[in-house]
Amino acid sequence: MVGSARLDWLDVEHRPSAGRAAQPIYLDHAATTPLDPEVRAALLPWLGELFGNPSSAHGHGRRARAAVDDARDRVAAAAGCASREVILTSGGTEADNLALRGVLERWGAERGRHLVVSAIEHEAVLATAQRLAEAGRADLTVVDCDRQGRIDPAAVASAVRPDTVLVSVMLANNEVGTVQDVPAIAAAVRARNPRSLVHTDAVQALGRLPLGLGALGVDLLSLSAHKAYGPQGVGALVAGHAVFPAAQITGGGQERERRSGTENVAGVVGFGAAAELARRRQETDAAELSHLAGWLTDLLMESVPGRWRSLSSWACSRCRLRSSSLAIAPAAWSARTCAWSRSTSVEGRSGLAPGSGGRSGEEGAGSPWRWRLPPRWPTADRAAGDRSPSGPLPTWR
């Protein structure tokens, strides 16, 4: 089956044709997305003829301020929040840092300094929480996930204490794609301690899932433009108006004293355009991606029956692609932190010798070019209508 003609589309797509160089297939959109042409067109003037400091009172400044405000409105519309709740940052990492550090600094003395995070958070949350704990500034509880990579709301709630100031559980995972039931997690946290704040890292969800502080039941939400066809180096922390995280970058008092620094006007304008696109295309993109994911999984399941395959030794040779030009998100890192990965990535645990079959993979050491099929996503489920690894798209709004 590996030699199946069903893989020929990859060959055909990428064979250099008369006068045209081969185009790599880019499948690493969880790492970053290409800039959408509409986004590029929106931001380019701000790298050329348009300029100005949004804090300046003269015409150039006012024009830059208007552009930033307009972009902020678009981000707010996509994130389901008020414009004044959007704190523009240098990206998702800074947004996550501001959520954890800013909440701890603002509310720690009053509400406690206990943090709860899930084990499958992006390092921007996990490493920050660990750093705060190591520095003695916070107590930390890390909640593990189950075999499907899901975080149990009851497990999160049972980790919450009277002194829990913040719970952070991501909406969509950047490695295995699992979507958490954030509304249920937030409700369980509040039932246990109504004073605890809830943050979700929604960086991978913009343009893919419905967002909103109210709809998700959270107080804070992180976004990043470059995961949704916007530019790199710009993002936002959405913070409910009563949260007011303490600024971690101090200076001129921009962003209503919550994040200082002259705004990255071109980047912010691009973010606004990307957010607008995300809002407009979300439903059609989700349906199309879900369809493509099902189709690709079928293809792989039929072509590579019961085997984990290293792309470098299989797909790249089969498809005549240089491995450096084919980007597949390496899933190996999740093995460090996730119970699902630990239990499914070591074949010995399920009694299988490495490579002897089944859908479990080898431990993620070595080559990052390792293909991982979605867990528990058999063809039968999809035939029954479940088209995504974590079930049908949630509809919490």
Ligand SMILES: Cc1ncc(COP(=O)(O)O)c(C=O)c1O
């Ligand atoms: C879930 C998640 N959170 C945060 C980040 C960090 O975002 P940024 O690259 O904008 O700093 C990423 C980026 O990989 C991510 O996937």
